[in-house]
Amino acid sequence: MLEIKEISIRFGNFALEDISLEIAPGDYLALLGVSGAGKTVLLEVLAGLVKPAKGQIRWNGRDITRSRIQQRPVGLVYQDLSLFPHLDVFSNIAFALKVRKTPPAAISKRVNELARETGVQHLLERFPGTLSGGEAQRVALARTLAAEPDILLLDEPLANLDVKLKTGLKALMRQINRSGKTMIHVTHDFMEAATLANKVAVIENGSLAQFGSPEEVFRHPKTEFVARFSGIKNILPCHLEPAAGEGSLSKAILAGGQSIFFLGGEPSSEGFVMIPQEDIVLSEGPLESSARNQLKGVVREAYLSGSGMEILIDAGVELVASLSRQSFEKMGIIQGKTIWVSFKASAVSFLAG
Amino acid sequence: MLRNWKLSMVFLFLSGMVLLFIAAPLAGIFLKTSLPQYGQVIADPTVLRSIRLTLLSSLAGTLLFGIAAIPLAYLLARKDFFLKGLINGLVDLPVVIPHSAAGIAILGVVSRGTWLGKAGEAAGITFVGGVAGIVLAMAFVSLPFLINAARDGFDAVPEKLEKAALNLGASPWRVFFSISLPLAKRSVISGLIMMWARGLSEFGAVVIIAYHPMVTPVLIWERFNAFGLSYARPVAAVFVLVCLAIFVVMRLLSKNNIHVRN
Incomplete structure (x- = not known):
């Protein structure tokens, strides 16, 4: 178990504040954040x-915060590979x-063996300056693996x-x-994180904004930053109003005055509603459907x-919807066309602001 | 286009003038020396002895002080510390002060009354009027060439390469000798060659420490004073040729020896 406890550091014009993470052996952690957030x-x-x-940093119960570089169980692959x-x-x-006098x-x-595993056996006599980006990345991985680290640190390896x-x-x-290596992979690409990692940590302004499984973080972002980072485009500021007679639904009023219903009661009165663009249905007229929310807009x-x-779509507020090329052509969507936007209350989530 | 053409002409003319200024006097030395004069100089044991003394003294100074100066260059490139600017200035000082003044300064440290002079004497080393003094004088005035070149060389080695090597388990010693020094090798060798070459040509500082044994720049000066230009010029021509030949060979060797591929 790698335990990172309340790590703080001031470096140049940015700082990391109280970063705490726990990573189990064999975990693949994606460390997400914008450039310059302090991930490296x-x-x-x-x-x-x-x-x-x-x-403090502990590995399997041992405090390694002040351990010598050479005695740490970590291998680091820099973004520029070095x-x-x-x-x-x-x-x-x-x-x-050679350093270990093998x-x-x-x-x-x-x-x-390592060259075969990483697919660089045909490059062994070449010099780094003659390698392509992908080849150099594989060589850097092989070089770090040769040190047999327990934890592999990768800085933007796919950039x-x-x-x-x-x-x-x-x-x-x-x-x-x-093969058993614990991986920590720094990236600013949430898709990369989602497809590789079983844990995601998002760094925002030097602090840990959210830590959990990719599913948890992307489905239930705790801050607007995390939500935007996870690719949700429809994040709309709102305030809540009582939804009398709507049962378990809550009512959010958008900046343009439109009402949006969503599931679950919220104690906060200000925040954001998030509507995944895949959950938006477009139609040429009002829809008779189970969708609780319907807005009229212009493409x-x-x-x-x-x-x-x-x-x-401009529906008083700007919304982004996704659809297939076939549907796009079938509906004859052009700029200026009037269109109806529908989505279920269950597709909407609320983020306290 | 016309403006570019004019600019090119002006630049070419000025460059040509500067190159002529360097090459013409040297060419004059060689051309005004007759073949029999070359023969006489090459057969003159005093000249040959002085050339050998000059080459070896400068080489000894370069190797001896180079070992200590390379770590200093590394520290200046890598570390930030109090008074670093002052130390950088101190390193350049031997270049900017008159070399006769440098000679006087060294004499103040190594003359017989000083502790270094006494210690040297006890160990059988004579500084004033001795080879050891010549080595010191040559090294003093030429060290900045090595330190500055090596510092720039280490500066150009990305620090991340050293960090990567540490992360792979290398000790700081190993990182220095297997990463930093090989990658700065071109600059370090260039600095060593420059230091050695600068040491060869030193007159002012050396003549104050040791008139005898006579290094070639002092010999040329002595011949000029005692016998005139026609006696000094052949010695100068042979010495310049020897220096040029060694300089070119060392440059070629160091170039072929370096295979940093990117």
Whole structure:
């Protein structure tokens, strides 16, 4: 178990405040946050390259806060990889083994094993300057794995790679994780976090905004920042009003005066309602359906998004809806077209502000 | 386009003038020296002895002080500490002060009355009028070339590479010798060559510490004073040729020896 307890550090013009996390052996933690949030510094604190101002780090009950860098169970892969430019790939991977005075025959055997596992066996005689981004990333992983760390710290390992390379590397990282390594993966991409990690921590302004499973964090974001980070686009400021005669429903009044109903009572009076764009149904007229919320709006913009379309609708407030290319063409959606927006009360969640 | 053409012409003209200013006097030394004069100088044991003394004294100073100066260059590149600016200035001081003044300053430290002078004497080392004094004088005036080049070299090595090596389990010693120094090698070697070359040419500081044994710059000066230009010039021509030859060879060797691929 890796326990990070109330770690604080001031570094340049930003600070990390009271970061506490618990990560079980074999966990894959995604550390999410915008650039400059202090994620890399947290990795350096774990690796012992930067001393925290306060707090404690424990691994399997042992306090490693002040342990020497070389005696920590962590391997760090920097975003820029920091491969040694004067050593070929073989010597880069062999570095940690040579440091441990491993016999040459054992070094050669282990380097070849690691090269095979990471798919770089054909690159062993090349120098880092001649490698592509994906190749260099794999070499950096192999080099760090050679040190046999219990915990692998990855700083934006998929940044600046194309989709195909990302897929291959994700598979490699899952495989490394399945082999028993605890992984901490810094990223600013929530999709990356959702597809790899079983735990997610979101850093906001130097503090831990939320920590939990990806499902928990993305379905029930605790702050507007986390919600926006998790890709929810319809986050609308509102205040609550009593919903007399509506049973278990609550009523939120948006800035434009529209009423939105949602499930569950809330003690707060101010906050945000969040409506996942996939849960919005579009129609050319009012719908007779079970959807409790219906708004009339005008199409402002439509743009390609992944395999489908995203439509920006002005319904007094701006809403984004997703739909397939087929539905988009069938409905003849064009700019300025009047359209009805429907969504169930159960699709709406409320975030106290 | 016209403006570019004019600019190019002006720049080319000025560059040519500067290069001519450097090359013409040197070419003059070689061209005004006749072949028999070259022969006489090469056969003159005094000249050969002085050239050997000059080359070896400067080499000894470079190696001896280089060992201590490289760690200093590393510290100046990597660490922030109190009075760092002052120390950087101190390192450059031997370049900016008159070298005769440098000689006087060194003499003040190594003359027979001082503790260093006495300690040297007890150990059989003569500074004033001795090779050890020449080595010190040469090293004093040429150290900034090594320290500055090595500091810039270490500065250019990303600190993250050192951190990565530490994280992989290397000790700080190992990081220095297997990462920092090899990556700064080009600058360090260049600094060593510059220090050695600068030491060879030193006259002012050396002549104050040791007129004898005579290094070549002092010999050239002595021949000029005693016999005139036509006797000093052949010695200067041979010495410049020897220095140039060694300088070119060392540059080529150091270039072939470095294989940093990116």
